[in-house]
Amino acid sequence: MEIGNLQRRYLDFASTLFHEGFLDNQFTQLQQLQDESSPEFVLEVVTLFFEDSEKLLDELSRTLNQQAVDFKKVDAHVHQLKGSSASIGAQRVKNVCVAFRNCCEEMNQEGCLRCLRQVRNEYFLVKNKLETLFALEQQIVAAGGSVPMMW
């Protein structure tokens, strides 16, 4: 596919991610930090986010399915996930974490389980979107083009 088309596809796709609330300005901040000295900075940070989040989601599932739920532990994990998602601009994940923390404060197991389903859903959605975005970047570079800036 011609470079111009790839670049347009990339910009359109990226634009929808922001428009649909998957990403916020913090993601743009990460992109602006990427430079010659750290050409894969965004990919590195997002990969860390993926690894960390999946561990946290597994822990959350384990902790919430105990007989006696340790809500403090659940809250600590959600706090971590909220911080990580906010740092990379994963807005929808972050927003569910806010509601999730409220359920922890209320010691509402059912509410927490519902939030866990939502946050898992939002996480895998944004993961899928970001993987597509990075794949488009790779296609542009492989075709000899440069990845257009979104700002």
Add this chain to the structure above:
Amino acid sequence: MFCSSIRMANSAVSSRGRRALVVEDNAIIRVVVRKLMKEQGIVLEEAENGKAAVESVKDGKSYDLILMDREMSVMDGHEATKQLRLLGVKTPIVALSADSQQCDRDLFLRAGADEFVEKPLTKDKLAGILSKYGLQ
């Protein structure tokens, strides 16, 4: 899960040798702060909780700026700030938190923090902090 060791983040030293300490338990947030500081030519040390930060100061280390997270295991930001001030630390301490409730800000300021900045830390926010404390 959380170790209390201090890790030197990078060895880039500006001609003025400005040093900062970020006290933050989230590894991803530390990676971003590390990059932001590197852009500014600031030597950054990292502590994964408040206790590690206090130990660092007790070991004789000094900083031009301390960025302090609120919620951390072992020792939280409020307590760490209080202890650092009791140790005689005059370094600007900027509290970082994702929750911006007034009572939380007040608590931090009463503990001895100079300022409260909402997370996530951005280029502009950091530039503002550095400018305010003469570190730019």
